[in-house]
Each structure stands twice: as structure tokens, then as C-alpha cells.
Amino acid sequence: MTPFFVDPNIAQAKTISKTFYTNPVYFELAKEKIFAKTWQYIGHKDLVPQAEMAYPVNLLAQYLDEPLVITSNKDFQLFCLSNVCTHRGNLMVYEPCSHLKQLRCKYHGRLFHLNGTFISMPEFATVENFIPENNHLKQLPLFEWNKLLFTCLNPVYAVQEFFTEMQNRIGWLPLNKMEHRADLDNEFIVEANWALYCENYLEGFHIPFVHPALNAVIDFSNTPICSWELEKPAMTALTCRWIALIMEKT
Ligand code: FES
Numbered sequence: 001m002t003p004f005f006v007d008p009n010i011a012q013a014k015t016i017s018k019t020f021y022t023n024p025v026y027f028e029l030a031k032e033k034i035f036a037k038t039w040q041y042i043g044h045k046d047l048v049p050q051a052e053m054a055y056p057v058n059l060l061a062q063y064l065d066e067p068l069v070i071t072s073n074k075d076f077q078l079f080c081l082s083n084v085c086t087h088r089g090n091l092m093v094y095e096p097c098s099h100l101k102q103l104r105c106k107y108h109g110r111l112f113h114l115n116g117t118f119i120s121m122p123e124f125a126t127v128e129n130f131i132p133e134n135n136h137l138k139q140l141p142l143f144e145w146n147k148l149l150f151t152c153l154n155p156v157y158a159v160q161e162f163f164t165e166m167q168n169r170i171g172w173l174p175l176n177k178m179e180h181r182a183d184l185d186n187e188f189i190v191e192a193n194w195a196l197y198c199e200n201y202l203e204g205f206h207i208p209f210v211h212p213a214l215n216a217v218i219d220f221s222n223t224p225i226c227s228w229e230l231e232k233p234a235m236t237a238l239t240c241r242w243i244a245l246i247m248e249k250t
Pocket of ligand 1: 085086088089090105106107108109110
């Protein structure tokens with residue numbers, strides 16, 4: 001039995017070993033094993049409200065730190081691309097841009113279509129054995145749920161495994177009408193392991209003591225505890241399945 005075994009019987013389950021939260025090895029492993037394989041929110045469709053625009057995104061800043069760019073072509077089709085030039089790794093797009101016909105790298109001028117395909121590079125016409133098809137900007141899958149945009153660096157699980165159940169449960173919400181109200185923003189810096197934060201969110205024992213307003217409108221003693229299990233370890237944060245992802249040999 002691994003030190004990270006979680007008993008599926010919640011009456012018998014115990015908190016996992018503290019090693020999971022404190023050992024940097026697992027913190028690093030989680031990047032590839034969990035966050036690269038799962039679908040992450042990258043922004044709102046209003047970031048690129050028109051055709052021929054580009055908006056740079058840093059995926060999970062200070063953790064994955066993966067430079068991406070959301071683009072829209074002349075037909076207003078959206079793409080999620082690697083924001084790293086395929087020549088020497090320069091960032092392609094530094095700030096939001098509009099009225100774009102192509103993407104041009106500012107280092108040596110390599111040119112790409114807005115869907116990431118390679119067009120040309122100065123002084124490369126006579127280079128032998130150069131394969132343009134191997135030099136496109138990497139295109140990542142893009143899932144649009146109303147105006148919410150999601151991508152996945154290593155999509156080993158189908159997008160439906162992540163979203164179908166959520167869409168069944170809250171698809172009735174008018175998500176496409178929701179707008180960002182910056183004046184209502186709150187930012188809380190929590191210096192904790194991400195898993196600890198998820199666990200805190202998922203259990204309700206703290207509600208009577210920490211959230212009196214919420215506690216006043218729920219009947220805590222009659223609130224059912226739901227376990228939403230999926231066949232594959234997809235919705236990690238909802239089911240403690242990140243442990244399975246960490247331990248699986250893939
Ligand atoms: S790094 Fe982009 S063209 Fe050289």
C-alpha cells in the first residue's frame with residue numbers, strides 16, 4: 001500500500017501522509033502528472049473579442065509557467081498556441097494585439113499564420129533539409145464552454161470526462177451572459193500547498209466556525225456528502241484522485 005492510499009470509504013479514510021504536502025519531489029511531479037494532463041482555464045473569450053487578435057497567457061503562473069497565446073484568425077476562429085518561437089525560443093507575443101495578419105517573431109523575423117502554421121523566415125530560403133511542417137507553433141486543444149476557454153498541455157483524457165458532468169449540473173446557468181466585474185474582485189494570497197487548499201474547500205467542517213453567514217443559510221447536519229467518482233482519474237480536485245495520478249506509471 002502506498003503512503004498516499006485514500007480509503008474510498010469516507011468513514012475510514014484518513015489524511016494522507018504529510019510527505020505529499022512537504023516533499024518538493026511530489027510538488028514537481030504534480031506538474032507533469034496532474035496539471036499538464038488536466039484541462040485548465042486560460043481566460044474569457046472577451047480577451048479576443050474580434051477577428052485577427054492575439055492575447056498572451058501564462059498558464060498557471062509561478063507553477064507551470066507555460067507561455068501560451070490565444071489568437072483569432074480572420075474568420076474569428078480561436079486557437080490556443082505555444083507562445084514560444086520554434087527557432088530560438090523567443091516569446092512571440094508580449095502584449096495583447098489587434099489588427100494582426102500574421103504572427104512575426106521579433107528576434108529573427110520568423111513568420112506564422114494566426115493558427116500557428118509556419119510561413120517563412122528571412123534568409124532561410126536556401127537552408128537545406130529544413131522542414132516547415134516541423135516548425136509550426138504548437139497548437140493546443142481549445143475547449144470553449146460558453147465564453148470560458150480551457151486548454152490542456154497533454155490531453156490524455158477526453159475533454160468530455162472533465163466537463164460533461166459539470167455541464168449536466170450547472171449548464172442551466174446563463175454563463176454566456178456573465179461579465180467580469182473588476183470592481184468586485186478580491187485577491188487572497190494563500191501560502192499553502194495547492195492540495196491542502198482544495199481539501200479545505202471540499203470539506204465543510206470549518207463552515208460553522210469560519211463562515212457564519214454561509215452557515216446561517218444551510219442546514220449543515222442535513223447536508224449530504226457526495227462523492228463524484230469518475231471512471232478515470234480526471235476530476236482530481238473533486239475526488240482526491242490526484243494521488244492516483246501521481247502514483248500511476250505513465
Ligand atoms: S527566435 Fe524567433 S525567429 Fe529566431
